[in-house]
Amino acid sequence: MTPSEIEQLFTGSSGDYRFARWAHPIAPVVFGVEDATLAVVKGAFEAVVSLAGHRMAERDPELGANCMVFFLRDWSELATVPELDRLLPGIAALAGRLAEEGAERYRVFRFDDAGAIRAAFVFLRMGGDLAEMPAEDLALSEVVQAILCWSEAAFAEVSPLAIAGGRTILRPEIAEVIRAAYDPVLPDAARDPSHALRLAARMAR
Template structure:
């Protein structure tokens, strides 16, 4: 199903009403903490599949940061306070953890941006409790891969799930979401945008995508 310009605008409109779009401006160099090797393979495969939509390379290391995508799996937010040097990566880690604990949050993502506004690094925190713990590894990995490919709004997927389950049980990125990621990484478009008219440019590219 084709996304309308209004749908696309909502994907990148923050709760405060501002439009904020950003994509990765460099290869993604991931590192994952807190999972077994089998699950690690599922996560990396999902990340590779989604990165291919945007023609983004998955690298062993980032020359500036070493790893520019860090994914943490844990059971309680307090565990983050024991991670060495994490407070250097996440500003005000203590108060942030306290707010996430109070909200009983299951996930949190933080991004860093380069001088052009493109995504430079991302930090993903997944608390494996409740609904999060009930997800199978493939669904969880693919959902997170989609979520970190762009700077989506807080409510981008509140009314439209990014994944679909095929008749054979396989979980895939919905065609319209895959097309939006492809359009977002069109080299003609800027790596970051704050003007809602950017959504119209994305819509124009989606109209030409044969995969929708």
Template sequence: MQDTSLSPDAVSALFTRTDGQFLFARWGRPIVPVIFGVTEETIPVLKGAIEAVVALADHKMAETDPELGANLMVFFVRDWSELTETPNLDRMIPDLGPLVDRLQTVGANQYRIFRFDEDGGIKACFVFLRMDAQLASLDAETLALTQMVQSVLLWSDAAFTEQSALAKTPGGRVVLRPEIGALIRAAYDPVLPPASEDASHALRLFARMAAAQ
């Protein structure tokens, strides 16, 4: 059987940003999702992926966040300019105009913004997806699972650029790579802090993964 486990260095790399900073964070409160810009029949697929990843992490969802109402907001657009036309979004994202300009300039098709509690845990995540040909070529389940995996932890900005968090089974079904699933479970171990800037945290994650095998 192929060994799909991650080494301590591989775990560390998934949370080490391109500027060399190690930065880890998980959600510190129940996740309350809201999705904009998709058809009614697509929403259950997206929420199903969210529920699956939250269950994998042994985390919680809720009907409402007492401070924010919804704290995981997913926006689907055809053009980045649509964001500046979304009512009140500029109040939640103060630098929305310059951000939209930057996304248009680099031709990005996705972007995530995280907000954090005082202890460093994630308290909100805004996911912006521009449905270009690349994203439109993905089926709804694959797109939803990919986005939720990337929103459930504060990964490195370089994580998954060389290898996707997902894999295909022999039958052609798209699933989460087992080692990434194991890492997400370890990251939500209540013994561990919700956030860390210390690279030794990767060793603690690795130890939790090894103990669970």
């Protein structure tokens, strides 16, 4: 990928560049699935975190779980999740807006004082296209999109996944961006577009 293409992955609709990665080990928890699907999602986390060269943990010392994935039948279920309104104030209004929009997924990050990802919340309404996706593909796609704070347009037109040899894989260029993004020399957060040049330099090695 060119530096310009990498820059666009982290440039929002406002035109501002915003890069952020996890500084703390990721402690995921998954709600609303059976054990078989739970194992698939946990496996996706392990694979992507390993690719990044980052770390996972059973428990976050401050939050317990810092990456929460919710599988829902309807957005109204958000109002019944204990303590969720404390973590995400205004969740009832958000659920109503998502229902009106017919949204299938929603993702929100929380950041620490240095701008690194501190927590992530992923909500998936299992209807329409999502219900038709194989669990492995859906899990991999969502974990990839939670490992970094990508722009809202990063995968709007092109999925981070591809088909190779009859199976679904992570697109090689996206895998390289993730590897480069977690280079220990780089900062956990960046707002200057020149950061994309540093990512490109590490991908070229």
